[in-house]
Amino acid sequence: MTLKERFMKRLIGGGTDFVPVGSTCAYGMVELMQRCGYERPLADTDPVAMAALSLAGHQYAGFEWVKAMGWDITSLSHAMGCSLGEPAIDLPYYIKTHPFEDRIEALDCPADLTERGRFPAFRRQFELIRQSVGNELAVFGMSEGPFTCAANLVGTEKLMKMTIRETAKVQAAMDVTVAAMIKAVNFAFENGADYYCIADPTSGTDLMSPRTWKQIMLPAMKKIVAEARGPIVLHICGNADMIVKMMCESGVAGISIEEKTNLEAAVETAHSMGVKVFGNVSSSDTLFLGTPEQCRAESLKALEAGVDFLAPGCGIAPLTPLENVLQMKEARDEFLPAATRP
């Protein structure tokens, strides 16, 4: 069985006793850029550089699946009108303007969405990755989720207040971003993605209440999952304890959570609903700032808690030491019986 077959069997098939190791969020690490010879901003915009950095995750960090579609979560918002701040080698693109701040009613899903922004470069990136990995490795696409995208377009503070006072307007804006999301997701599947990760940090409970999540995010996610031509993984930052069940109810194949979420409880809930769990080695505390020993120990803890895919809890910080990231694979190999290792 190839790594891709094993990965997909674990995500949507009958399951295996093999725990793949990798990242379902961004891994735009400076050390990987230096190893593959392509640094930002080229690694954010040029398909050859983007594909090389995607593959560097497998070649140098030991990841058993690879990512397409950039190293930040701005691409959908950018294609819909947000302008971006200039990246540096250790700073990804970030949202600079909220073009619909005073005209939420004008929000619209462009017919040519996947011809805008970096989408044409993503198309070529998928092509290059597929040429290199064939059917050996699973490839995923990723972007910001529908609420985060709406918050980028309208302004987070403004949209947050509107969730209470002007719910109908928020729903209307979400209808637009959900439509855009479906286009982006299916763009990825048409171009060879095996699954798609939706990252929606702005809908995490650090900002949004579980009741609002139920009212606004849950129906949005259900619609996206229903229209997607492949499996979806939902990533939420921070402590997701109060929404794990709803995340699973949305119909996704997997959820991705941070170390602030109770992993044992999340695994129990997710597994009872047939959903897989990615995570949850701390991106900041452990991988970025910790020692290799701490990275290894936290990886083992996640494996013992029953994680299905061993991965960082969130995007890997650019200046994270590669040695730390490699400990995830070391720990996985130590944890699994030799016969099940790739």
Add this chain to the structure above:
Amino acid sequence: MSSKEELLQKLHDTVVAFDEEGTRQAAEEIVSGGHDPLDAVMNGLAYGMETVGRLFKEQEYFVPEVLLCADALNAGMAVLKPHIPSSGGDNSLGRVVIGTIQGDVHDIGKNLVKLMLDVGGFTVHDLGNNVPYESFIEEQERTGAEIIGISAMLTTTMMGMKKVIELAKKKDPRIAVMIGGAPVTPNVVKLFKADGYAQSASTVVAEAKRLMGAFCPAQ
């Protein structure tokens, strides 16, 4: 006409219920009734925000509710503030320079912290978001602030806080630096050698008071 106690309670209740218009009306009644506007700020508006902080801590309220409560509080403040006579001196608990670190434009958390500190009796100098490292130090020097507060939402920008802490301590070790934001944990605080940390806006005033007690003011 409502009594002073009734009006104070109304200020509290309307802030908690994020009833902006109700808060404004109660504040106007305070003024037209000849009641002490400073008393109304402290025992009406600030008291309401204290309740909001508790509800936030108990996860009854989340960020959207707190933002709307803050709008109600500000509506009341706009009415009352012009009627508060200046004491002629600085009677605040301390001065804080605050901002979101360079490269980071997220400022909801920072704005809530600012509000809590403001209501809690501190004088806050807000530098906004995407603040260059040196600007924190320059503003501290300009204002004589005892505390610098830095916010970061992203792991990618968090490292900048360490640089500001180093710059501040080099200038004067008595300047207290507190940090916060989504990627900041007690471990990060230790590694960056920050003096203070608030996990959320609800605990920031207590932490700032602790720092004021622990550090000599950098006059």
